[in-house]
Amino acid sequence: MAVPQSQSSARVQTDFLSASDAARLVAQVGIVEVLRLMTEAVEADYGRWQDFDKSARTAAHSASGVIELMPVADAHDYAFKYVNGHPANPRLGLPTVMAFGALAEVATGMPRFVSELTLTTALRTAATSAMAARRLARAGSRSMALIGNGSQSEFQALAFMALLGVNELRLFDIDPAAAQKLVRNLQPWLPQFGATATVAASVQQAVQGADIVTTATADKTRATVLPEHLAEPGMHINAVGGDCPGKTELEAGLLRRAQVFVEYEPQTRIEGELQQMPADFAVTELWRVLQGLAPGRSSPQQITLFDSVGFALEDYSALRTMHALARRTGLLSQIELVPTLSDPKDLFAMVRSAQTGQVLGLHQRKTA
Amino acid sequence: MAVPQSQSSARVQTDFLSASDAARLVAQVGIVEVLRLMTEAVEADYGRWQDFDKSARTAAHSASGVIELMPVADAHDYAFKYVNGHPANPRLGLPTVMAFGALAEVATGMPRFVSELTLTTALRTAATSAMAARRLARAGSRSMALIGNGSQSEFQALAFMALLGVNELRLFDIDPAAAQKLVRNLQPWLPQFGATATVAASVQQAVQGADIVTTATADKTRATVLPEHLAEPGMHINAVGGDCPGKTELEAGLLRRAQVFVEYEPQTRIEGELQQMPADFAVTELWRVLQGLAPGRSSPQQITLFDSVGFALEDYSALRTMHALARRTGLLSQIELVPTLSDPKDLFAMVRSAQTGQVLGLHQRKTA
Missing domain, CATH: 3.40.50.720 (NAD(P)-binding Rossmann-like Domain)
Incomplete structure (x- = not known):
């Protein structure tokens, strides 16, 4: 959908990479090149291990599987991944493992990039295996x-x-x-x-x-x-x-x-x-x-x-790699995840404006 | 963007509620009614406390603020919120607190709803205060x-x-x-x-x-x-x-x-x-x-x-309340967060199809 530049630039937007666009990205860049870049990124980030605030992931177990959150941060970027593991999913037409996640600025907490991470997790897992095997x-x-x-x-x-x-x-x-x-x-x-x-x-x-x-x-x-x-x-x-x-x-x-x-x-x-x-x-x-x-x-x-x-560190590396590649290939879209406020201390203004029809949000509406 | 029904129904989509649409929702339903519904939801969920898998949130602290992940689940729904707290943000034109989160199916791990939670957090915090004060x-x-x-x-x-x-x-x-x-x-x-x-x-x-x-x-x-x-x-x-x-x-x-x-x-x-x-x-x-x-x-x-x-339990209640209201008001959009695979065990098919131009994803492209 076309968005006038003036309006678009005034709004706080978060970059988004969908599952299909991640596949397009890999096809355009070439999977071998993506794996190579991701292996370099994972290796570089493991090489500065001390820069990261690390913790074991949190896991919610159920009879059918597990859902996990994996956060990690350095001084600049905060990354987290949501990922599940449900071995019986293929019988329901769903992948065993599905994932998505985000990159945010440590300085402000602003989420800058939300991405599919199902395909990306497969790439980063293989990249990490290769990185380890090289040594x-x-x-x-x-x-x-x-x-x-x-x-x-x-x-x-x-x-x-x-x-x-x-x-x-x-x-x-x-x-x-x-x-x-x-x-x-x-x-x-x-x-x-x-x-x-x-x-x-x-x-x-x-x-x-x-x-x-x-x-x-x-x-x-x-x-x-x-x-x-x-x-x-x-x-x-x-x-x-x-x-x-x-x-x-x-x-x-x-x-x-x-x-x-x-x-x-x-x-x-x-x-x-x-x-x-x-x-x-x-x-x-x-x-x-x-x-x-x-x-x-x-x-x-x-x-x-x-x-x-x-x-989680591998997802940090993978999110940054995919964000850079998506920007380069023009495959990023935008979602309005956080509000744009003319006065950041006046959140209620959103409700006031919506009531009077003044919300100018760029939003995707399901039209099917 | 118009999506043919046959194609849309074949793809795995995740409901999305943007920040602007959350404000529209509140304006359409009425903030007093939203607060009432949310207070009832929070009270009902606190009333079945034993149903939930609970943990203290994970927090990443930095000199400028904190970024947290707050997961909770019952037997059916898994919810998590990403939220920051950065007191100096207003000077940069950003809210002190920004949030987003998701609801997923415990049975499959499938993320069903991703939502802004900045406005929603303000609503659920007030609803929780009211719920407590009533007692x-x-x-x-x-x-x-x-x-x-x-x-x-x-x-x-x-x-x-x-x-x-x-x-x-x-x-x-x-x-x-x-x-x-x-x-x-x-x-x-x-x-x-x-x-x-x-x-x-x-x-x-x-x-x-x-x-x-x-x-x-x-x-x-x-x-x-x-x-x-x-x-x-x-x-x-x-x-x-x-x-x-x-x-x-x-x-x-x-x-x-x-x-x-x-x-x-x-x-x-x-x-x-x-x-x-x-x-x-x-x-x-x-x-x-x-x-x-x-x-x-x-x-x-x-x-x-x-x-x-x-x-986190309050965000679970809030996400479910907003999802139901967004569905009722027609304010949901859709994002393609997880891949649709004809064979769920063949993730690589995504890459193969993209290479041959066969990816049929509904995707939002930035056109500005």
């Missing part, structure tokens, strides 16, 4: 087993091909249709990486001899997607799916054989594979590796394990 | 002193005239212009309540002989807006402005002379006037009064004090 996987890693071929899997595959040089993907899902969907979706991207994607008959077949193993399954149970005996010396294990209390993918013995790296220890102790281990089980926070305070992989024989649960 | 103020209370005549003051005045029968308002603000603004804004409403609004020369003049004293000042300091010696037997004190660590309005001695009522004790201990008192200072949670488990006012001579900081 933890064996140099020259080329093959990756991908266990769990659901919504997150394409993003993981692309990020590891683009940023790690992976060119051999071995796919496995208990649902063969999921693996076929993944192959189909990856097809257009394989040639540019000289890569192959093959469906394995079992977890064992997928994992055997792989340099990297990524697990990304969705069941909200204590599962043993990856049993201890399949772990081989030198492997990097990227465990993405164990991300809430009662939901794990790895056999506990595997954690004992590996050097375990986490995003934010207080949160991972509750939500990650780590919930299977005693409270004093040693782990390394990733930022310490990035800042050179702790070693990453220390030998080619070591098993490294990234127990990824997803941390 | 705590002396029967036949007619006069109210209103100390602090900023953004919240009109809403408090209207709620108490409409729901308590207050007909004598005595106004005081250290900024005389604020008091004049309040008088001006209230003028059209006074006749229907047979009420008068007079500006007092001092806090003492405003308070002396008043049945109810409402304090709603905004400074983020330990202030003594209401000194102990001004409290008179039988008064009900509605303390709205002390609502974050380091921000209080009442002299500590006043709390010792009064019976103190709170919304949610763990939060009020940190944020309310209560932060001045020892951890074992006795208070009563309001829901216990509503459920008949604790007395409200127990004698005409008692001083009752509602130490109001604002609790």
Whole structure:
């Protein structure tokens, strides 16, 4: 809808990126480029860990799933994400995970950007996995087993091909249709990486001899997607799916054989594979590796394990990256989330003006 | 923008109420009716306190203010509010307090309603004050002193005239212009309540002989807006402005002379006037009064004090009330906050479709 410049500029507006426009953005910029930019952003922000006001997310659990709020802030930007996890959603035609969130100015509290974060979460999770694997996987890693071929899997595959040089993907899902969907979706991207994607008959077949193993399954149970005996010396294990209390993918013995790296220890102790281990089980926070305070992989024989649960800082990086890209591609729209007041101390004037027909708001009305 | 019904109905959309449309809603329904409905909703929800999953809000403090997230849920609806408090904002042309939030389905995590909550917060705060005062103020209370005549003051005045029968308002603000603004804004409403609004020369003049004293000042300091010696037997004190660590309005001695009522004790201990008192200072949670488990006012001579900081449950009530009213008045618009997927397990299809121009999203593009 056309808005006269004078009126538009006088109103306080919040940038908005819809789910469809986020998809358009990724298509226009290119998903490989978006993953590359997001990996750089996540790495840069983990590299200045001390700048952030951090807390474990708040979670509301119900019989059908979980709803979480994930806030984080530095001196300039406050970010939060709303995200759910409901494993039975696909039967109702909804994604298991849906998310949205906002960026606000710390100096004023003004919300500057509201965005879809369903697609964005998939991108930032893969970017974070790639960021960690660049420090933890064996140099020259080329093959990756991908266990769990659901919504997150394409993003993981692309990020590891683009940023790690992976060119051999071995796919496995208990649902063969999921693996076929993944192959189909990856097809257009394989040639540019000289890569192959093959469906394995079992977890064992997928994992055997792989340099990297990524697990990304969705069941909200204590599962043993990856049993201890399949772990081989030198492997990097990227465990993405164990991300809430009662939901794990790895056999506990595997954690004992590996050097375990986490995003934010207080949160991972509750939500990650780590919930299977005693409270004093040693782990390394990733930022310490990035800042050179702790070693990453220390030998080619070591098993490294990234127990990824997803941390608010990654959403901060992702929101800022998507905001910048949406601005550049012209895909931002505007919503009127906070009122424009001629006298900021006179909120009631809104009601007075509305009563006399003087509200000049730019608003979207459903016309269907 | 016109959307063909078939396409619109196929997409997952989230209802949206903008700041201007919230003002239009209040003007169309009538602010007195909105306050009445909201007071009933808040009272009904406090009355079923045990149904809710409650937690103290998370707060990110900075030198210039605070940003908070306030989640709450029952078995059906999850609600959260984003809200800031930045006392220096008016100098930048922004309100001190800005807010927005959402309602989601607990069963699926789907966000069903995103709304402005700046105006709505003012309404629900006044509704909560009125709900508490109906149980705590002396029967036949007619006069109210209103100390602090900023953004919240009109809403408090209207709620108490409409729901308590207050007909004598005595106004005081250290900024005389604020008091004049309040008088001006209230003028059209006074006749229907047979009420008068007079500006007092001092806090003492405003308070002396008043049945109810409402304090709603905004400074983020330990202030003594209401000194102990001004409290008179039988008064009900509605303390709205002390609502974050380091921000209080009442002299500590006043709390010792009064019976103190709170919304949610763990939060009020940190944020309310209560932060001045020892951890074992006795208070009563309001829901216990509503459920008949604790007395409200127990004698005409008692001083009752509602130490109001604002609790997430009130935003739950307010979001549901505004959603229903926005639907009834046709003021809802729609935003595409989560993706519509033909196969909910195939998120990547969004990227694939966008690449081939097949994204069918209803999206608002800035055209100015």
